[in-house]
Amino acid sequence: MARPPRVRRSRGRDPLGLRRALSDRLLPALVAAMALLAAMALAGAQGAAELTSRWEAGAAAAVTVQLPPGVASGGRLERALAALEALPEVAEAQLMSEAQMQALLRPWLGEAPAVALPLVIELRLAELPASPEALAGRIAAAVPGGVVESHGVWVARLVALARSLQAVALAALVLVAGIAAAVVAVAVRAGIAARRAAIALLHDMGATDADIAGRFAGRAGLLVGTGALLGTLLAAPVLAGFADLAAPLLGQVPAGSLAGLPWESVPWGALALLPLLGAALGWLTAQATVRRWLRRLP
Incomplete structure (x- = not known):
């Protein structure tokens, strides 16, 4: 054919x-x-x-805990650090140095602030929590008298937006x-x-x-x-x-x-x-x- x-x-x-x-x-x-x-x-x-x-990486340092200056005595600071590091959501708890605090506050308080500076502990989280408010409550319960500054809510919203x-x-x-x-x-x-x-x-x-x-x-x-x-x-x-x-x-x-x-x-x-x-x-x-x-x- x-x-x-x-x-x-x-x-x-x-x-x-x-x-x-x-x-x-x-x-x-x-x-x-x-x-x-x-x-x-x-x-x-x-x-x-x-x-x-x-x-998401920024969420690793999205939580800080402020403690009054007197906490440094009597081993209370060490106990607070140990309690924070024992939380499963926390990968690392590190005390912010005095030089870092002065650098952060210099634009508002000048070179030599006359007030006693609080102690600030930076928390590195293992991962972004599903409920930042609940995590903030557990941190406050672990460290009585501490003031928790959690930016995780905004980080979570920004991640969802992205x-x-x-x-x-x-x-x-x-x-x-x-x-x-x-x-x-x-x-x-x-x-x-x-x-x-x-x-x-x-x-x-x-x-x-x-x-x-x-x-x-x-x-x-x-x-x-x-x-x-x-x-x-x-x-x-x-x-x-x-x-x-x-x-x-x-x-x-x-x-x-x-x-x-x-x-x-x-x-x-x-x-x-x-x-x-x-x-x-x-x-x-x-x-x-x-x-x-x-x-x-x-």
Whole structure:
């Protein structure tokens, strides 16, 4: 049995007229805008993850216990430290030195404060507690007369906020990918409508569905990949600028100039994958769209 003729894929030939049917201007421009949004979503997810790690680590020193100066005598301080370290939530209890206290109070009391300074014990927690209020109550019960300053409530809320932002960023990334697939599908359908007669003729002459869909997929993949690459290149300086704005949250100093922007904070690995993922998305979407249309032909 003779094999049906195949649509030859040479550089110079375009029997389906796809260079006119699938514009090399509008589709890449739309994809570039979506790639920019996808890059920002990726960077947002990474930044939220870094903030979560930083704030969770900050929870390790989120509790302090203030004791009156007289506690230092009679072994009461040692007993208080032992009682605090015996709590399962506490990894370490350490007395803040007098030099550290003076450094903290210098902006308000000056170099030599005339008042007796309280004793402050810093607690390093093993993990962020589920109920900071309950932990504060157990600490106060372990050290009678101590004043517990717990910032764990705010740390817990900040961690929850960062995790929510990370989930929102990932959801936005999925949404952008879905919109990009829809845009490619619409563009491919428009190309099919514009070249319907040529496609039907080639199909009647024996061209296989794989040949026709492959030509559409190759064209769509090239255009989408190009647009994603352009959007990724545009996203790099934008993300570096946002990283500079977020530098105070991460304990860094803003650069204030383009040359000094924190380029190392840009998620280069994820950005490098965007053009490849975009091209793959365009190829798969075009394949599915064309094959679905071809199945309807008599």
